Amino acid sequence: MAIVDEDVERVRTATSIVDVVGEYVTLRRVGRNLVGLCPFHSEKSGSFNVREDTGRYKCFGCNAGGDVFTFVQEIERVDFATAVERLASKVGIELHYTSGGNKGRDRQRRNELLEVMSAAVEWYHQNLLESPDARAAREYLRARGLSGDVARHFKLGWAPDDWDTLCTSLKVSPDNLREVGLGFVNKRGRMQDSFRARVMFPIFDESGNPVAFGGRVLPGSTDPAKYKNSSETPIYAKSRTLYGVNWAKTDIVKADQVIVCEGYTDVIGFHRAGVPRAVATCGTALTEDHVRMLKRFAKKVVLAFDADAAGQGAAARFYEWEKRYDVEVYVAKFPDGRDPGDLASSDPDALTRAVAEPTPFLGFRVQRVLDAGNVRTPEGRARTAEAAVSVINDHPDVNVRRMYAAQVAAHTSMPASDLTRAVERGNVSEPVVFAAPAKQATEGAGFIAIALLIHRWDDIAPWLIEELFAEDSYRVAFRVLVEQNGNVARALSQVEGDAADVLERASVVDFDADPLVEARALIAAAVRRELAHHSSTDPEHIRGDRQARITLDALGDVKRADAAAVELLQWLVARTTPEP
Known part of the structure; x- marks a missing residue:
């Protein structure tokens, strides 16, 4: 299909x-x-x-x-x-499909499941806004600043404290409900709702499709599970999904910074504080798939949770990801250990400052050690320095280790040379080497002509012929462009290899050039090339070649340039066309 x-x-x-x-x-x-x-x-x-x-x-x-x-x-x-x-x-375009193929059926099945999730999002949301049963949920959200427009923007919902209200209300097949994790068959053989008596946070993929839910009980609930998340389904993988990325990605790109939180309400808190570039993991630790996704949007990854609690294993992963994906991991420090969701209501400026001035991840870990250490005695300074060196040595870049060793030496009054030696070995002593970006090659007259043909067809097309181009790839690119009347998208569908590369590059460059001047330059180059490489003993050809050399000089005369160009094009076609 x-x-x-x-x-x-x-x-x-x-x-x-x-x-x-x-x-x-x-x-x-x-x-x-x-x-x-x-x-x-x-x-x-x-x-x-x-x-x-x-x-x-x-x-x-x-x-x-x-x-x-x-x-x-x-x-x-x-x-x-x-x-x-x-x-x-x-x-907003409705698509139509041809029939056949397993991939088509898989896609159709995915779309069916997404439609079920969309219906559930709306059902839970309307229940929160309108149902008398949701009054306590509305009061809870209002107290936390999550009502009104906030609830509508994030499509917050309420799952009633009933056995099967959602399953019976949606009017969809039990198989679909089970497959997306919204329902299950109980011991009596009846469909039962998976979420009951919970505030619902719908989770969307990058494109804004609802793929899962997170549910939170209200304060005072006897349910031991404060949070409940959707299990993995054909449309939802926790390790590759981040709550809020659909709302945040545009601002992430603009700021070149993404904020990673622990919870859904933290993400919403950042939005309320005017920092709409926050996302949250969905009940898991930050994974490599998450970092791979975020790297596409921003270079700076700011952790808005207790990063030190993740342990040494997480630190090693963060350093490896920094090197592998060329990202920079930072930590935001919040006053008195308060979470972003609370700060959004009480002190939004503090929330903004925390992410505007984050600390590099290693710097955060080292400072934690220094703050906890006793530097009032020689023994305390030595123990603090030793603990800090242990943290520093987790980093793979020896140059980074040396700089932090100097900071520790200054804080503990320990000899800098001793600490520098202590971090020389590290756990991985190879410095990170960054490749220099490739440079754009200087383009010749042929490439400029192809680019102008794409962008200024009417101005240059009458002056170009295939024989002007020396390389086969440029000739093919020119030929297919002419066949498609300058439509580069259609032309690219007809070629591959070097010719496709020429068209790809030419389609995006911008030359501030006069099409006529460039065409004349290309004509002159082609004529000189032909004269240099293809001599003839035929008297008629010799006379034609002599006239071509004279006409070349006329290309520089404004009054005679157009006529000279036409004459040279005719000569070139005649010279390169095989005799019958």
Whole structure:
């Protein structure tokens, strides 16, 4: 089962590639291009280019490139059909499918389960807003600043204290309810609701599809499980899902910072405080899959929970992730150990300051040791320094270890040379080596002409012929562009390899060049190349070559340039066309 081609094109036309890429990359305008840091590889100088007029993107550092569908496929790690479906959902286009195929059935099944979850979100939400049974829940949320617009924005809900109200109200199959974790068969063989007497926090994926729930009992409940989360399902994996990422990702990209919390109310608290770039794990520790996801959005990961409690194993993972994914892990320190959800109501400015000035993860751990140590006696200073060195040695970069050793020496009045020697070995002594970003090559006249053909077709197309291009890849790129009347998207569907690379790169660059001047330069280069490499003893060819050399000089004369260009193009075609 595939999406019909007409619908794919409708989605492509209705979607702004700048808006889509802008959810993940901070773009700045440079001429007609939009440029930013590539989300697919680590770089410090922006080589990632986006063009609204062609609907293409290209990175000159890692060579990633494509259209809006390719971007969604790569950034969200989904197949083509899923990328089209997600974009269609954003622009409100209903898709139609051809029949056949297991993948199509799997996709249809996923969509069915998402529809069940969407219905449940609305049912719980309306129950919270309107049901008399939810009065205590509304009062609880109001007391915590989570009512009204906040409850509506985050689609908070209420699961009533009944056995099967949801299961009987949704009018969906028991199999679907069981598969998404909303119901189960009890000992009597009847369907029963999985969540009862709980405030419901719906969990959405990156694209805004509801995939799971977290439920919290009200204060005074006799239920020993304060929180209950959805079990894993075909549409929900805890290790790859972050609560709030659907609301936060745009601000994460803008700030180049993501805040990772422990709980759902912490995320909402950050939003209430005007810091809408917070997410939370769903009942698990932060995983590598989470970091891999977040790396696409931001370089700085700020932990808004007690990071030291995670232990040495977590520290080793954080350092490894910093190196592997080129992220920087920080810790936000909150006054008096208060959680973000409470600070959002009592002191939102403190919440903002905590994430505006976070501490590097290793610095946070070292400071914890120094604060807890006794530096009033020689013995206390020695023990404190030893404990700090033990923490520092967890870090894999010897240069980082040396700098923190100097800080510890200053705090404990221990000899800096001794502490530096103590951290030289470490647990991993190899320094982190960062690769320099690839540089964009200087492009020649042929490439400039192809780019202008894409972006300024009417101005340059009449002056170009295939024989002007020296390399086969440029000739193929030119030929297919002409066949498609300059439509680069259709042209790219017809080629691969080097020609496709030429078109990809040319589709996103911006040359502030005069098309006529560039065309004449290309004509002159082609004529000189032909004269240099293909001499002839034929008297007629010799006369033609002599005239071509004379006409070349006329290209520099404004009054004669157009006529000279036409004459040279005719000569070039005649010279390169095989005789019958």
